[in-house]
Amino acid sequence: MRDQIDHIETFIVTIPRDTPYLGPLRPGESVNERGYLVRSSNGTIYPTQDRSVLVKVTTRDGAVGWGETYGLTAPRVIGELVDDLILPLVRGRDPFDVSAIWHDLYDTLRVRGYTGGFWLDALAAVDIALWDICGKLAGQPIRKLLGGERRSSIPAYVSGLPRATLDERVELAAQFVAKGYDAIKFAAAVDPDGIEAELAALRDALGPQVKLMIDFHWMFGRGEAAALIRRLEPYGLYFAEAPVKPEDVEGLAHVARAVVTPIAGGEEWRSVHDALPRLRAGALAIVQPEMGHKGITQFLRIAQLAGAHHVKTIPHATIGVGIFQAASLQASAAIEELPMHEYQHSILDRNAALLDGELKCEAGAYVLPEGPGLGVAPSAALWAYAEKIQG
Structure with a gap:
């Protein structure tokens, strides 16, 4: 019997930096109470720290795969999507079915209008982790x-x-x-x-x-x-x-x-x-x-x-x-x-x-x-x- 996906954990990683991404603040730019700034040139919000979300997928037999996605804004959303939606749908699946799993998860919310954004970021992290497991179980770098x-x-x-x-x-x-x-x-x-x-x-x-x-x-x-x-x-x-x-x-x-x-x-x-x-x-x-x-x-x-x-x-x-x-x-x-x-x-x-x-x-x-x-x-x-x- 093939190994099966058993558990998924998510982590926010926050790494301080001296200078915000894209360089020092320009006139009129400021950091708000949540640690974000909006660049006046392109109207886009950035955190003042490096931040992403890690995903750890563990199989029934103990194989571990690591994935990562954006955590620049509202990173806890990724954890909730993984815990509430993704894990119950993929637990028991064969990690080697990684591409099929991505498409199955995409299908679940496409008619709800969630064909991008946080939902697909969460799928990206899980997808990377499953490919990591596939490579480890095969004993090969993923590129092979x-x-x-x-x-x-x-x-x-x-x-x-x-x-x-x-x-x-x-x-x-x-x-x-x-x-x-x-x-x-x-x-x-x-x-x-x-x-x-x-x-x-x-x-x-x-x-x-x-x-x-x-x-x-x-x-x-x-x-x-x-x-x-x-x-x-x-x-x-x-x-x-x-x-x-x-x-x-x-x-x-x-x-x-x-x-x-x-x-x-x-x-x-x-x-x-x-x-x-x-x-x-x-x-x-x-x-x-x-x-x-x-x-x-x-x-x-x-x-x-x-x-x-x-x-x-x-x-x-x-x-x-x-x-x-x-x-x-x-x-x-x-x-x-x-x-x-x-x-x-x-x-x-x-x-x-x-x-x-x-x-x-x-x-x-x-x-x-x-x-x-x-x-x-x-x-x-x-x-x-x-x-x-x-x-």
Whole structure:
């Protein structure tokens, strides 16, 4: 008789940081009583600390798998969804039925209108944990179960220059280039009034060979975004990310048709159903699946759909302790066309120290975690930052 899913526990992990994500507070920004701030440039809420939700799945025979999802806002919601809905539905299931389990869980709430948001974030964490169990039971890294290992390391692009002044941001970028990185992305939300000046300064300092990208964080309308990107194109852009509101599919397609620069997006998607209309509309040249929102099952399906539309995959990486980062690298190693992967240096370099197993990026590339399953797991040091919420 095959092993069966028996129990699921959830934990909030909160790691203090000196400077909030995207850099110091700008004029008019403040931290509220719950520890959140709203960035004035893009109207998006962020916690002042690094925060995510860990999920621990245990089988009847004692196998353990780890998953992780977003915990940036209202993280206790994930614990309640796992405890009240997911666990009773999956207890007794074979962990090797991981893809079928994702689809069964998706079906349970699709007619209720919950085809995204917290519900699919919770599914993503459980999906990653089940794939971790599959790899451990098979004695193989997850990438070996996903159709084969296509690469032994993954090129990385530096994401974010969280410094207060333009000179400091340019200097930080130059330091990374000196370490062997040849691709840099900066966030327009850090200084929305100085986007062109920042790109010009980076190009002047780093030279023509370094790939430069901009994350617009959904800040603009379609006409404004297209006009801005056209104005920036003489400086050379490898891609422009998230130029318009995520629900504006037609606007995204309009921008893609109006500019030469490849348009990238997709971190906020939860499933292949989000990807399909945007790919059909020709709105993107690059998809950026975020493992923390999708899980391995949907991450792969989005990448496969993108490949069928001759669109490249460059995965997104966001705030977490490294569990869903490891899952992203495992899946990325099996994707056919993947030029590079995002490297959130201000997060990974610190938080990955709380994991057992190797998760690191150096000299311009990620080193793939070794060992069965994800290749990483929470270390004893992590539990100083964790609070159990369910299970």
